[in-house]
Amino acid sequence: MSRFSSLAELRAACRELPEADDAAAAVVIDRQTQLTKPPGSLGRLEDIPAWLARWQGRAMPLLDRVLVLVFAGNHGVSARGVSAFPASVTAQMVANFDAGGAAINQLCRAAGADLTVIPFDLDVPTADFTIGPAMDEAGFLAAVAAGYDAVPPDIDLLCVGEMGIGNTTVAAALSAALFGGDGRHWAGRGTGVDDEGLRRKCDTIDAGLSRHADALADPLLAAMCLGGYELAGMLGAVLAARRHGIPVLLDGFVSTAAAAPLAKVAEGGLDHALVAHASAEPGHRRLAEALGKAPLIDLGMRLGEASGAAVAIPILRAAVTCHAGMATFAEAGVDGKG
Ligand SMILES: O=C(O)c1ccc[n+]([C@@H]2O[C@H](COP(=O)([O-])O)[C@@H](O)[C@H]2O)c1
Numbered sequence: 001m002s003r004f005s006s007l008a009e010l011r012a013a014c015r016e017l018p019e020a021d022d023a024a025a026a027v028v029i030d031r032q033t034q035l036t037k038p039p040g041s042l043g044r045l046e047d048i049p050a051w052l053a054r055w056q057g058r059a060m061p062l063l064d065r066v067l068v069l070v071f072a073g074n075h076g077v078s079a080r081g082v083s084a085f086p087a088s089v090t091a092q093m094v095a096n097f098d099a100g101g102a103a104i105n106q107l108c109r110a111a112g113a114d115l116t117v118i119p120f121d122l123d124v125p126t127a128d129f130t131i132g133p134a135m136d137e138a139g140f141l142a143a144v145a146a147g148y149d150a151v152p153p154d155i156d157l158l159c160v161g162e163m164g165i166g167n168t169t170v171a172a173a174l175s176a177a178l179f180g181g182d183g184r185h186w187a188g189r190g191t192g193v194d195d196e197g198l199r200r201k202c203d204t205i206d207a208g209l210s211r212h213a214d215a216l217a218d219p220l221l222a223a224m225c226l227g228g229y230e231l232a233g234m235l236g237a238v239l240a241a242r243r244h245g246i247p248v249l250l251d252g253f254v255s256t257a258a259a260a261p262l263a264k265v266a267e268g269g270l271d272h273a274l275v276a277h278a279s280a281e282p283g284h285r286r287l288a289e290a291l292g293k294a295p296l297i298d299l300g301m302r303l304g305e306a307s308g309a310a311v312a313i314p315i316l317r318a319a320v321t322c323h324a325g326m327a328t329f330a331e332a333g334v335d336g337k338g
């Protein structure tokens with residue numbers, strides 16, 4: 001039996017979230033004011049240690065164990081010509097991850113992170129959401145539970161990402177369901193569709209939104225009707241991270257859309273997550289803004305597979321290393337502000 005036996009049970013779990021450790025964050029903020037630099041001069045590198053402390057519940061944040069989870073799934077809508085690549089690429093890229101040949105393998109090595117790839121049954125895509133719900137309730141809940149159970153409770157940081165041909169259409173549809181707007185507002189070129197492909201994408205999203213109009217007021221039902229297995233897996237992983245006291249880096253458009261229902265179900269439900277980078281997929285900036293999150297970096301990337309999150313890990317390491325290692329004004333004998 002799945003960890004969540006009904007949408008109602010999942011909704012309850014999404015609302016039973018531990019509070020932030022404000023005392024741990026206060027210790028970090030106090031130390032920041034004493035370190036040998038003009039206040040604020042390290043910019044967001046000053047906010048990161050406090051954010052990590054708040055969600056790790058540690059006054060001296062650690063990044064010893066960093067895990068990147070990549071979920072993979074296939075999509076019924078990909079048969080509608082919404083991607084520049086065939087659905088067969090999803091399984092082929094999973095094989096490439098396993099062989100160590102993808103970008104994410106190199107980026108994890110560079111960042112000192114472990115990588116786990118979790119493919120759902122790639123021979124069984126979700127249903128075409130223009131015809132019916134992408135998943136039935138049992139399938140959706142099982143995928144959320146698989147994501148939840150993939151998170152070791154003792155890691156220091158979780159990065160989530162995905163692989164799934166067609167899933168920028170899915171992410172756009174889910175974003176529209178959660179935040180309003182139509183296909184044109186949320187769709188981009190994904191892996192590189194031409195103008196015709198982009199039109200098909202917008203039409204597909206609009207058809208899905210009108211097909212499921214009655215269900216979309218409920219964020220979890222929206223994720224079930226318009227989402228995908230790998231998005232459900234990411235939702236479960238981000239929920240588990242919050243409940244285990246693990247801060248999260250979201251990757252691009254697809255992973256941010258996957259986690260967004262948590263913010264809709266519970267106020268502050270994504271406070272333990274940062275958007276690592278601004279994807280070149282245009283809907284991502286809109287989505288990050290709708291969630292009140294400023295992406296950490298903007299490198300024009302649009303790969304997915306957690307690549308943007310992995311690139312941001314060294315920035316977090318830099319912030320923690322400065323925080324832990326810098327001398328205070330008193331220790332270094334440096335005069336404070338006059
Ligand atoms: O998450 C993003 O920002 C993102 C933007 C563009 C493409 N992707 C990746 O590309 C695939 C989806 O693109 P598409 O064109 O097939 O919808 C999927 O495997 C994603 O990992 C991901």
Ligand SMILES: Cc1cc2nc[nH]c2cc1C
Binds near residue numbers: 085162191
């Ligand atoms: C080759 C390829 C690699 C990817 N990695 C994530 N999404 C992808 C999509 C394609 C097409």
